[in-house]
Amino acid sequence: MILFNKNLKIYYSTLINDNRYFSGFGTKDIGDGRKIETILKFLKINQIDYKKIVIPDQIHSVNIEVFENKNNDLIQRIDDTDGIITTEKNIVLTVVTADCLPMIIVDKNLGAIGISHQGWRGSVKKMAQKMVEKFIQLGSNLKDIKVALGPHIGQCCYDIDEDRYYQFKQEFDGYSEKIFHWQQGRWHLNLGLLNYLLLQEIGLQKHHIDFFPFCTKCNKKQFFSFRRDKKENYGEMLSFIIKNE
Numbered sequence: 001m002i003l004f005n006k007n008l009k010i011y012y013s014t015l016i017n018d019n020r021y022f023s024g025f026g027t028k029d030i031g032d033g034r035k036i037e038t039i040l041k042f043l044k045i046n047q048i049d050y051k052k053i054v055i056p057d058q059i060h061s062v063n064i065e066v067f068e069n070k071n072n073d074l075i076q077r078i079d080d081t082d083g084i085i086t087t088e089k090n091i092v093l094t095v096v097t098a099d100c101l102p103m104i105i106v107d108k109n110l111g112a113i114g115i116s117h118q119g120w121r122g123s124v125k126k127m128a129q130k131m132v133e134k135f136i137q138l139g140s141n142l143k144d145i146k147v148a149l150g151p152h153i154g155q156c157c158y159d160i161d162e163d164r165y166y167q168f169k170q171e172f173d174g175y176s177e178k179i180f181h182w183q184q185g186r187w188h189l190n191l192g193l194l195n196y197l198l199l200q201e202i203g204l205q206k207h208h209i210d211f212f213p214f215c216t217k218c219n220k221k222q223f224f225s226f227r228r229d230k231k232e233n234y235g236e237m238l239s240f241i242i243k244n245e
Ligand SMILES: [Zn+2]
Pocket: 153, 154, 155, 156, 157, 158, 215, 216, 217, 218
């Protein structure tokens, strides 16, 4: 279940958060997640104990870094990466999104945490499945993996051009009836549902996938949206996960 924490101003998954695992999908109220001050302030005011913040330099790839902490720097940026996984404690893994889909993933049995960013490019390239595959390489059993799919642009607002439509249709023809709908003369894509289906396809149990129901573009009060705000100065939402001692 996805719940809202009013004090922290984050959404979080009850599949993931407990006394050791802390994760969330930030709202606008936290600030622009692209700014390091936003992350530092959020961690400070909520008294979160951490050694390092890991920030991938997202490029809409399916590159995944298995992070090992090798220095004492407080902040570490990782080039050309859209997914980060670690088994280490007190490391804050982050991504930022504004319409794209953030995904948080854990295997509490293995003690691994991960986070990834997938827009349409990452989704066509099945980033969500690649994250699961990487967990399995690290020693996970499918039955232990739990995932939360965060706030993203809903199919209500995500119209796509013909090229993109055919690209998705070619890759995911079996899902066409579920992930596309025709509205006001344009194809619309349900990015969240596609990723939900991809996770099931690779073998995750339905009840181990939390799925965020709101649209970032429709909900201006809580979320940044690239499509809605691109003409103004837009921000991006912070998503994060950390495993404590
Ligand atoms: Zn919408």
